[in-house]
Amino acid sequence: MTFGILAHGAYLPRLRLTRKAIADANGWFNPALKSQAKGERSMCNWDEDVVTMAVEAARDALVERDRSSIAAVHFASTTFPFLDRLHAGIVSEALSLKEEISAQDMAASQRAATSALANALAGEQETLIVSAERRRARSASPVEMTTGDGAAAILVGEGEPIAKLLASASRTADFVDHYRSLDMPYDYQWEERWIRDAGYTEIVPPTIKQCLEKAGRKPAEVKHFCMPAVLPRVAASMAKTSGIPDTAVRDNFHAVCGEAGVAHPLLMLVATLEEAKPGDLILLVGFGQGADALLFEATDAIKRQPKRLGMRGHLKRRKEEMNYGKFLAFNDGIELERGMRAEADKLTPLSALWRNRETVTSFVGGRCSKCGTLQFPRTNICVNPNCNAMHTQEPYPFADEVGRINSYTADRLTYSPDPPACYGMIQFEAGGRVMIDFTDVDADALAVGQPMRMMFRIKDIDSQRGFRRYFWKAAPAGAREA
Amino acid sequence: MARGIKDKVVILGMGCSKFGERWDMDADDLMLEAYEEALGDSGVETKQIDAAWLATAIAEQHVGNSGVPLAQALRLPFIPVTRVENYCASGTEAFRGAVYAVASGAADIALALGVEKLKDTGYGGLPQRTRGVLNNMLWPNLSAPGSFAQLAAAYAAKHGVNSADLKRAMAHISVKSHDNGARNPKAHLRNKITIDTVLNAPVIAEPLGLYDCCGVSDGAACAIVATPEVAKALGKKDLIGVKALQLSVSNGLEAQHNSWDGSYFATTRIASRRAYQEAGIEKPRDEIDLIEVHDCFSVTELVTMEDLHISQEGRAINDVLDGFYDATGSVPCQIDGGLKCFGHPIGASGLRMIYEIYLQMQGRAGERQRKELPPAGLTHNLGGFPHQNVCSISIIGRHGA
Numbered sequence: 001m002t003f004g005i006l007a008h009g010a011y012l013p014r015l016r017l018t019r020k021a022i023a024d025a026n027g028w029f030n031p032a033l034k035s036q037a038k039g040e041r042s043m044c045n046w047d048e049d050v051v052t053m054a055v056e057a058a059r060d061a062l063v064e065r066d067r068s069s070i071a072a073v074h075f076a077s078t079t080f081p082f083l084d085r086l087h088a089g090i091v092s093e094a095l096s097l098k099e100e101i102s103a104q105d106m107a108a109s110q111r112a113a114t115s116a117l118a119n120a121l122a123g124e125q126e127t128l129i130v131s132a133e134r135r136r137a138r139s140a141s142p143v144e145m146t147t148g149d150g151a152a153a154i155l156v157g158e159g160e161p162i163a164k165l166l167a168s169a170s171r172t173a174d175f176v177d178h179y180r181s182l183d184m185p186y187d188y189q190w191e192e193r194w195i196r197d198a199g200y201t202e203i204v205p206p207t208i209k210q211c212l213e214k215a216g217r218k219p220a221e222v223k224h225f226c227m228p229a230v231l232p233r234v235a236a237s238m239a240k241t242s243g244i245p246d247t248a249v250r251d252n253f254h255a256v257c258g259e260a261g262v263a264h265p266l267l268m269l270v271a272t273l274e275e276a277k278p279g280d281l282i283l284l285v286g287f288g289q290g291a292d293a294l295l296f297e298a299t300d301a302i303k304r305q306p307k308r309l310g311m312r313g314h315l316k317r318r319k320e321e322m323n324y325g326k327f328l329a330f331n332d333g334i335e336l337e338r339g340m341r342a343e344a345d346k347l348t349p350l351s352a353l354w355r356n357r358e359t360v361t362s363f364v365g366g367r368c369s370k371c372g373t374l375q376f377p378r379t380n381i382c383v384n385p386n387c388n389a390m391h392t393q394e395p396y397p398f399a400d401e402v403g404r405i406n407s408y409t410a411d412r413l414t415y416s417p418d419p420p421a422c423y424g425m426i427q428f429e430a431g432g433r434v435m436i437d438f439t440d441v442d443a444d445a446l447a448v449g450q451p452m453r454m455m456f457r458i459k460d461i462d463s464q465r466g467f468r469r470y471f472w473k474a475a476p477a478g479a480r481e482a
Numbered sequence: 483m484a485r486g487i488k489d490k491v492v493i494l495g496m497g498c499s500k501f502g503e504r505w506d507m508d509a510d511d512l513m514l515e516a517y518e519e520a521l522g523d524s525g526v527e528t529k530q531i532d533a534a535w536l537a538t539a540i541a542e543q544h545v546g547n548s549g550v551p552l553a554q555a556l557r558l559p560f561i562p563v564t565r566v567e568n569y570c571a572s573g574t575e576a577f578r579g580a581v582y583a584v585a586s587g588a589a590d591i592a593l594a595l596g597v598e599k600l601k602d603t604g605y606g607g608l609p610q611r612t613r614g615v616l617n618n619m620l621w622p623n624l625s626a627p628g629s630f631a632q633l634a635a636a637y638a639a640k641h642g643v644n645s646a647d648l649k650r651a652m653a654h655i656s657v658k659s660h661d662n663g664a665r666n667p668k669a670h671l672r673n674k675i676t677i678d679t680v681l682n683a684p685v686i687a688e689p690l691g692l693y694d695c696c697g698v699s700d701g702a703a704c705a706i707v708a709t710p711e712v713a714k715a716l717g718k719k720d721l722i723g724v725k726a727l728q729l730s731v732s733n734g735l736e737a738q739h740n741s742w743d744g745s746y747f748a749t750t751r752i753a754s755r756r757a758y759q760e761a762g763i764e765k766p767r768d769e770i771d772l773i774e775v776h777d778c779f780s781v782t783e784l785v786t787m788e789d790l791h792i793s794q795e796g797r798a799i800n801d802v803l804d805g806f807y808d809a810t811g812s813v814p815c816q817i818d819g820g821l822k823c824f825g826h827p828i829g830a831s832g833l834r835m836i837y838e839i840y841l842q843m844q845g846r847a848g849e850r851q852r853k854e855l856p857p858a859g860l861t862h863n864l865g866g867f868p869h870q871n872v873c874s875i876s877i878i879g880r881h882g883a
Contacts, residue, residue: 341605343610344610345612349615373739375738377616383734405635408632409627409628409629409631411686411687414610415610420687421628423624433737435621436622437622448635448636
């Protein structure tokens with residue numbers, strides 16, 4: 001038994017906003033944007049945030065794994081929706097992890113995820129590290145162009161790791177290339193050339209050097225160099241300064257999804273672990289008020305990985321979005337007339353949410369111990385008309401069940417932040433059914449019999465009280481086969 | 483086996499307000515408008531009424547809870563008044579309360595009144611409201627058209643019907659109801675439309691367009707009922723009575739068990755079968771002369787023709803397109819315009835349906851009167867969603883026949 005990376009997963013929202021759409025909308029004000037109008041950035045649906053993305057990345061990582069051995073969940077992000085509520089706790093509950101685990105949120109730096117990973121690898125517990133980012137950006141800002149939304153998950157622990165940590169090194173310096181304060185939802189950023197020359201160049205190479213020296217490996221041996229940097233050629237320049245071959249520098253996915261902030265180093269690591277061969281050296285660097293460097297070696301086990309969507313699959317699971325107005329609306333960048341139906345009170349009684357957390361957050365239904373009938377939600381009396389036994393319902397998880405559309409509609413009357421509201425009856429192949437919201441669907445392409453899988457999403461946002469509640473929705477299952 | 487309600491209770495009088503956007507009226511005014519007509523029709527005085535039932539489904543939009551609003555509006559003399567709510571089937575529920583009270587002998591004369599004042603929401607359609615604490619966390623934000631629209635997808639898939647044929651039959655239903663509503667002075671919508679009007683209307687919830695949906699209206703309707711003995715003592719002749727009154731409520735099977743395919747109303751099938759049994763009807767297609775059904779949406783009416791065991795399963799489209807349910811057809815459906823055009827003030831709707839059967843049986847339906855007086859009629863009052871609903875059926879016929 002060895003300690004190391006046991007599993008990894010990724011998540012990108014399905015929507016990809018073309019940068020041309022951004023430039024077309026804002027180029028009149030900032031003509032420099034036009035030169036960046038290439039490629040696309042991932043963009044959260046209205047019902048996605050860092051919590052929902054982290055859950056999906058974790059589910060991707062945990063495919064075919066028993067979750068009962070997980071002892072800790074660490075969640076890294078700088079865009080948590082709550083200031084005082086444990087997001088790792090929501091993730092843990094959505095994943096139906098056991099209650100006897102530790103959980104913590106890590107924030108406030110772009111290297112929060114690499115630090116979380118380094119900490120977990122320095123420990124002895126089986127730890128799930130999830131990281132996600134959904135950064136808000138001012139219209140016509142460079143950040144709006146270069147960022148994307150996404151999440152990654154890494155499971156470390158004892159077992160047959162696909163990659164082992166050889167060494168890690170960290171440096172800390174209050175180098176403020178950008179910041180975001182409580183008073184302001186957007187980044188304030190300093191000049192890029194200064195960030196490159198005084199930041200990356202001064203901080204990253206010594207950290208890499210220290211890490212490689214600790215491991216006793218030479219820079220030329222590094223096969224995969226994963227370092228997010230929005231500034232062009234910075235990663236290549238760090239590699240060159242450090243003696244790492246230019247061929248080792250990994251694509252930062254700028255063209256296809258943009259930089260997912262804290263989650264981005266892990267996303268690059270996940271993409272690398274999808275391709276690395278046994279013996280490959282992988283150097284991961286996170287930058288932000290200092291730097292973390294982690295050197296991994298891929299093991300033989302990397303050849304035997306379960307089928308996941310991963311980074312590759314999620315890049316393929318995409319829908320081009322040309323509508324910048326929708327991007328603004330989904331990110332509270334514009335005040336829409338939402339109509340009086342949107343005024344309905346979305347209060348969540350917290351005591352009722354707690355009481356029903358297995359149903360709502362974990363999507364656990366029931367299985368009758370007498371007749372075997374599955375049902376959602378769980379009730380006192382079995383729904384099977386030939387059984388109707390009392391108190392026979394055992395917990396049955398539905399989150400990973402595939403279902404089919406039994407009936408559906410695309411509703412233009414009811415309020416939805418992304419009309420039409422699509423929903424319908426999903427019938428699970430194993431048994432059980434639920435009338436439930438759909439997400440990530442094209443209203444025109446819905447059909448009876450269409451296979452659907454469940455995804456963890458925002459159900460409602462209570463803007464009056466600053467609360468949001470989560471639940472599960474049905475999305476086309478096809479993507480899993482991508 | 484219970485003995486049923488047949489021939490135990492008769493209708494003394496009925497009333498119905500004009501339905502529509504009654505901007506100048508509160509619920510109190512609507513209640514009185516319906517009540518005055520019923521009172522005049524019955525020949526009794528308020529002080530003779532022993533008990534009353536009030537139906538409102540969305541009371542928070544107008545009168546608020548309890549029986550007090552009815553007692554106050556009509557100055558009922560401190561008699562028992564019960565407010566009932568059972569989704570959109572509330573009207574028939576009030577009727578059921580009054581009829582059962584009379585049948586039990588606890589009351590000689592009872593009043594059932596349904597009212598809804600919906601046009602104070604500020605927007606079209608039914609008001610957005612809570613579904614209950616846990617339901618709010620789980621259910622889609624489903625609208626009425628959005629939930630009923632799903633019948634179309636499931637029906638088409640089950641019977642291999644192409645969507646164009648289905649849409650045409652649905653359009654025929656709406657055109658028919660507008661034709662009928664045009665002849666009803668109390669109806670909310672009195673304009674005639676064409677198939678093209680329906681097919682070209684904006685989509686509300688796929689595949690339902692604007693003209694597949696009923697109106698949301700203000701209005702009230704009521705019935706005063708009594709035992710046949712009391713009615714006779716009052717000098718009433720040609721009594722019209724209750725032959726059957728059935729209610730079936732979903733127990734979660736459709737919502738949770740895969741034995742239901744989404745294309746029909748499990749409750750309607752059960753309630754109508756029980757009602758036929760209660761009334762002694764063996765062949766509903768031949769023995770029922772007139773029907774008023776809960777046509778909240780065209781597709782609801784379509785599948786209901788089968789669920790009432792009048793059209794064969796999978797054959798409703800043919801019957802509809804053949805004109806079987808037109809005003810001049812074999813079994814007219816919604817001869818008063820239905821929810822579609824008479825309008826749908828929720829709490830009043832079930833009573834409005836009985837009101838129409840009652841008028842038609844007496845030859846009092848004016849321009850829309852069926853030539854041959856129907857000896858019996860059926861009402862079907864539904865509330866909720868196809869996967870979770872309340873269905874009530876009444877059969878009204880000549881007392882003693």
